[in-house]
Amino acid sequence: MEQLSFFDSDLQNPKLPVDLMDYRATFFSKAECDLLIPALKANIEWNQETIQMYGKLLNQPRLTAWYGDNGKTYAYSGKKYAPQPWTDELLFIKSRVDYAAGVTFNSVLLNLYRNGNDSMAWHADDEPELGVNPIIASVSFGQARRFHVRHKIDKKEKHSVELENGSLLIMKGDLQHQWEHQVPKSTKALKERINLTFRVIN
Numbered sequence: 001m002e003q004l005s006f007f008d009s010d011l012q013n014p015k016l017p018v019d020l021m022d023y024r025a026t027f028f029s030k031a032e033c034d035l036l037i038p039a040l041k042a043n044i045e046w047n048q049e050t051i052q053m054y055g056k057l058l059n060q061p062r063l064t065a066w067y068g069d070n071g072k073t074y075a076y077s078g079k080k081y082a083p084q085p086w087t088d089e090l091l092f093i094k095s096r097v098d099y100a101a102g103v104t105f106n107s108v109l110l111n112l113y114r115n116g117n118d119s120m121a122w123h124a125d126d127e128p129e130l131g132v133n134p135i136i137a138s139v140s141f142g143q144a145r146r147f148h149v150r151h152k153i154d155k156k157e158k159h160s161v162e163l164e165n166g167s168l169l170i171m172k173g174d175l176q177h178q179w180e181h182q183v184p185k186s187t188k189a190l191k192e193r194i195n196l197t198f199r200v201i202n
């Protein structure tokens with residue numbers, strides 16, 4: 001795919017992992033986004049999952065859903081998730097993403113960030129079922145949010161990109177092994193954002 005990288009610190013930092021991330025700002029057109037966002041809101045079965053933290057059961061700061069091929073179970077935070085069957089919208093998005101990434105994805109994790117208070121903490125998608133050096137394709141709709149990447153060992157090594165409405169970010173190489181990523185909270189009044197990360201579960 002055509003490589004466009006819009007990382008602000010590109011020039012200052014030769015160690016920027018451009019070989020680990022491809023970003024396309026307008027992968028889906030505005031018209032496609034306007035059709036897909038309400039369809040995803042209405043047709044996806046959004047769940048409020050919990051997390052165990054400091055001995056307490058807390059709500060995750062976002063809603064989630066897991067869709068994919070039958071049998072592609074996903075283990076996350078000590079729980080196992082069976083996928084919901086693909087919807088028409090998801091298959092449409094997947095066909096475009098599969099083509100761009102050159103990968104036939106078999107599952108997708110969806111996140112709904114309701115406002116600036118919703119977030120995703122630092123993590124790497126390095127579960128064994130994703131395999132070594134997984135390609136993960138991340139599609140964003142709605143409110144643009146900052147996506148931060150930092151090196152696991154040298155935590156000062158940090159980059160960020162604004163994930164815009166209709167954008168595609170492909171994460172690849174050893175990004176999930178050497179780096180972590182997050183979507184931080186914001187104190188601004190932010191609208192809803194839907195993110196889909198397409199994955200191959202082995």
Ligand SMILES: O=C(O)CCC(=O)C(=O)O
Nearest residue numbers: 109111120125183195197
């Ligand atoms: O919402 C995002 O942009 C990131 C989502 C993510 O990192 C994940 O689902 O693993």
Ligand SMILES: [Fe+2]
Nearest residue numbers: 123124125181
């Ligand atoms: Fe992730």
